[in-house]
Amino acid sequence: MASQAVQLRIEHSQVVMENGILQVYLSNPGGFVTRIQYNGIANLLEILNERDNRGYWDVVWSEAGSTGTTGTFERIVGTRFRVITENEEQVEISFTSKWDPSLKGKRAPLNIDKRYVMLRDSSGFYSYGIFEHLGKWPAFNIPQIRTVYKLRKDKFDYMVVSDNRQRFMPLPDDRLPGRGKELVPPEAVLLVNPVEPEFKGEVDDKYQYSSENKDLMVHGWISSQSEADPSVGFWVIIPSNEFRSGGPVKQNLSSHVGPISLAMFLSAHYAGEDLVLKLQPNEAWKKVFGPTFVYLNTLLDGDNPLQVWEDAKYQMKEEVQSWPYDFPASEDFQKSSQRGTVCGTLLVRDRCLSDDYIIAQDAYVGVAPPGEAGSWQRECMGYQFWSRANEEGYFSINNIRSGNYNLYAWVPGFIGDYWNNVVLTITPGCEIDVGEVIYEPPRDEPTLWEIGIPDRSANGFYVPDPNPNYINKLFVDHPDKFRQYGLWERYAELYPNEDLIYTVGDSDYTKDWFFAQVTRKQEDGSYQGTTWQIKFNLDDVDASKIYKIRLALASANVSELQVRVNDPKQDPPLFTTGVIGKDNAIARHGIHGLYRLFSIDVPGLLLQNDVNTIFLTQTMAAGPLPLFQGIMYDYIRLEGPNPFLPQKTIKLGYSE
Structure with missing residues (x-):
């Protein structure tokens, strides 16, 4: 079948992106994803929910000086719609929300630009957000930034987070009083009278499906299969960790009962207040989150629904290899030519273990904003870039955004953190070879x-x-x-x-x-x-x-x-x-x-x-x-x- 050009329809209260494979409906000018039409299904999102509670960006924020990890929950509502790019190969649209002093105490003091992109022949769509805080605006805190997709509970019943964490899931109704008994903490619920008896006596808790950032590149749901309705997969693909806070082993939520799929960009989970972004008085800040990719697939042949999971993993690898994408129109998203590389060899010197240097095989080596030893695990304002050293201790950290960084590392099997306080300035196209880097883990005696x-x-x-x-x-x-x-x-x-x-x-x-x-x-x-x-x-x-x-x-x-x-x-x-x-x-x-x-x-x-x-x-x-x-x-x-x-x-x- 010949591929179809990407088309954009602009209506009074909604806009529609379509490319012959799927149609994505967004509210105008709010920018909420209200409908995803695919494979003969009129809407993959939960039609029982309000239109602003199906697919959305949200932020949790609190006033400066607040403590803890909670705050005001705010779905990000666009107030202006713009067409950024429109041709046969690509559509990119923007929903912006601007802050002004009259909104103090009512809205997070941020300018936010939500972008959605659809490409020709692509079985899905991309989303990214540009968050900006001007220095003259009030100081405040941000505990959480994410995107949320709430799928139809009558169709999606099988959840996949990884090869060894996947299962048929209970219904959201099973967590309600009468069917579920709230435990401590309240996110955990004992299913005492679930709709499907097979789940009786089980505990459901979204945190059981958390993953480390390095392992959280694709997750989602598979719909139930019938003769008239083949299985459909709905997947959130996060092709890079550069915009996620806390480093490669920071844990984040993924998918959970709802059925819900998340892309967590900033969260205090498994860290606490140390990972609450705190903007100080007169502090300007700007950051691009994403793009992430919502990928849809279906069963082409055979009768094993998990084929769509295997295909989703393959697609994830394709997205990772394509990073950084060349299609985002915003100048704030740096393309490959605007980025640089840092490479070198990491060795360990432990006088009590060996006369010679020890190769730091499988070490985590990364660059993050300048700080101190281990500061990357609490860093949440800037970007981080990580790699693993090979069997010879060699590492190459690629596609680093222009800016200033320190070099950090830790080595499995050794205590402590490596940190080099020399500022590495990344410029477009640069290739910095730091040579042999020596980490001396804390050690006094045998x-x-x-x-x-x-x-x-x-x-x-x-x-x-x-x-x-x-x-x-x-x-x-x-x-x-x-x-x-x-x-x-x-x-x-x-x-x-x-x-x-x-x-x-x-x-x-x-x-x-x-x-x-x-x-x-x-x-x-x-x-x-x-x-x-x-x-x-x-x-x-x-x-x-x-x-x-x-x-x-x-x-x-x-x-x-x-x-x-x-x-x-x-x-x-x-x-x-x-x-x-x-x-x-x-x-x-x-x-x-x-x-x-x-x-x-x-x-x-x-x-x-x-x-x-x-x-x-x-x-x-x-x-x-x-x-x-x-x-x-x-x-x-x-x-x-x-x-x-x-x-x-x-x-x-x-x-x-």
């Missing part, structure tokens, strides 16, 4: 013992089986067992009378180290903090030396971790983190939040020849409802002089 693997998550520690009355069947016998609901309650059941005790040399962290140090629920319903113990033997303690505890945390939520050595009542404790964290990863079924590393000096005078004990106390607890206070460990190490290890002569050069 390792006396260690618990866990330094990978910035609690994955690998013991995750219990869920309460059988609160399961999600998808995660039974699943590698992401930590996504089950209510695992925090299992701690008190496993340790009813005393807290966890881990004995170095005898215990196995995969079986004996609970994945989260949570509060203990008491018989009266209140909660109390917990104290874990690490017991270990030392010989030939040198009282004149300083030993070192390296304590890497994968998550913290309104917690204070106190460290004591050989005296559980030591006052003050040897070390305290103070109250840290609001990432809520425990309640939201994430195996990590923000990464933190602490290095703690232990005077040899506190240690003894024989059995020693480190006491780890998480002191914070509140009730009567759980606030999910607690921490997740990534890795713990004790360093100290070891008379049985030969002293190494360090080679200072990598190559002759």
